[in-house]
Amino acid sequence: MKLGLAIGELHRSENHLAGALLAMSDRHKADHEIFYVARDIARWSQDHVQALAAIGRDYDVELDAQPEGDPSLLASLRQKASDAVGRRPEPGLLLLADLRHVYREASGVSLDWELLAQAAQGAKQEELLALAQRCHPETLRQVGWANAMLKVEATQVLVS
Numbered sequence: 001m002k003l004g005l006a007i008g009e010l011h012r013s014e015n016h017l018a019g020a021l022l023a024m025s026d027r028h029k030a031d032h033e034i035f036y037v038a039r040d041i042a043r044w045s046q047d048h049v050q051a052l053a054a055i056g057r058d059y060d061v062e063l064d065a066q067p068e069g070d071p072s073l074l075a076s077l078r079q080k081a082s083d084a085v086g087r088r089p090e091p092g093l094l095l096l097a098d099l100r101h102v103y104r105e106a107s108g109v110s111l112d113w114e115l116l117a118q119a120a121q122g123a124k125q126e127e128l129l130a131l132a133q134r135c136h137p138e139t140l141r142q143v144g145w146a147n148a149m150l151k152v153e154a155t156q157v158l159v160s
Helices: 003-027 032-059 072-085 091-122 126-159
Strands: none
Touching (some): 003 091, 003 126, 032 091, 091 126
């Protein structure tokens, strides 16, 4: 079985999504909804990373249970840059680019959860299937949030 490979890829993807959400949050600190919601939903991916690392052991996959962190110095620099850029008209375009990136990353993670769930079901791996059924809805909410924010921001940014 190659379930270990799928678990490892999903672990990497969830880590990357969490990092993308945290980076976007830091870059758009002036937009409170983006800042706080992105941080909240990044925690879901961080929780998924931990759960995948735990179940990975059952499939002989050694994964780091600690989600990749956002170094405080780098986060601080991004927030200072956000403050400086927040007063210029270009932040809207940067926000759209960040939202598009998060949407694509979350969509990929969603697909990975689908694949893992299908494989777990086919292999009759109930614990793995339960994990996918618990985590995938949160990923779908991340996709939905990014999509909704794109729709809200696109008109304002692109028409003005």
